[in-house]
């Protein structure tokens with residue numbers, strides 16, 4: 131609880147010793163340390179942002195830390211999700227995180243929620259916590275976390291990352307603005323590349339996550355000036371921090387003067403995910419598919435087939451199917467790629483591939499409207515690695 | 526009049542990787558018109574089908590959101606710095 135009755139909270143001898151560097155800090159002291167012990171924080175996601183921030187919160191002695199995560203540890207997570215170690219690959223992240231946090235500080239209580247956060251469970255999970263930290267990686271969950279925080283009147287400590295850029299702020303704290311005041315709507319699916327397509331500097335979530343942890347601790351202590359009403363922008367490449375003013379929108383549908391969102395909604399729908407999936411399925415149904423094994427046979431037979439890789443140049447430079455030509459999806463979207471493919475195909479059969487089959491389906495849809503038909507490599511280059519070339523790393 | 530416009534990381538692939546541009550105009554709408562005139566692919570990222578500025582791309586004059594000023598008709602001076610700040614969602618598994 132925030133602002134607890136300090137008299138009722140005890141610190142043991144071991145706790146005094148453990149937190150001694152806090153206790154001699156006037157802004158924390160015994161009183162602040164007791165506030166930390168009485169406080170509860172829920173972290174949604176134990177990935178890039180959740181990993182460093184929960185480690186620091188546990189170390190700082192936040193009494194109860196809730197973790198929401200249903201994912202398992204993957205080797206590709208370890209470049210940035212430092213709470214998880216190599217020996218935990220393939221095991222639930224929540225188990226790995228709990229193990230690490232208890233090792234850092236056995237005096238904190240870890241509460242596990244091994245579920246996908248949804249409109250059905252969010253209010254029930256959030257209601258027992260003082261502060262919610264958004265460490266998620268997708269728009270539907272971010273709007274869900276925001277709305278649940280506004281409806282329950284809890285501060286939402288926000289952080290988000292992309293490649294070398296990060297954003298952080300505190301939403302819905304002391305009558306401050308919320309996420310919807312900043313961004314009333316999410317981008318349509320596919321317009322913004324995901325981390326798996328766009329990449330992310332492994333250290334970046336460390337910086338942003340630790341800023342989130344700092345803000346949460348300041349809220350508990352009631353010390354300093356939080357990021358409420360300020361959007362902090364971090365650019366790792368230029369090593370620059372900037373801040374922008376963030377104001378409450380009186381017409382905000384959830385925190386404004388006449389809210390229209392008064393209960394949790396369907397956030398997948400809000401973010402256009404079902405529509406995008408349906409369009410994708412419809413597009414897939416009209417275009418042919420080819421398996422990696424079938425493509426290998428065609429190539430071995432020296433069949434008259436042109437194989438186009440629509441991933442980004444950086445991905446192409448890392449791994450590629452032999453004999454393929456790179457035409458990145460953005461160039462196809464811009465038109466020049468279409469003409470390049472038209473001249474390459476010139477009567478041959480066409481196969482298009484990407485990492486796992488999504489971007490190539492999109493490319494084929496565009497090519498189809500330009501009068502060029504081809505087949506999609508089912509499962510992309512990952513399927514090629516699985517079925518044809520097990521020595522190829524799946525990146 | 527030329528004004529400095531900062532291009533965020535996620536949009537730099539549409540501006541030949543340039544992180545800041547000197548653009549012509551005395552209002553936000555003129556400056557954005559100059560921007561999309563030079564880099565046409567940015568248009569669909571900044572505007573919806575009706576030609577309205579998208580709700581997940583914010584534009585700031587110095588540290589003020591143009592929604593708190595005079596929207597796209599906000600006038601600018603040569604000493605102002607314009608920022609474009611799109612919504613990003615990354616943070617967790619990104620698997």
Ligand SMILES: [Zn+2]
Nearest residue numbers: 308311382385
């Ligand atoms: Zn709001």
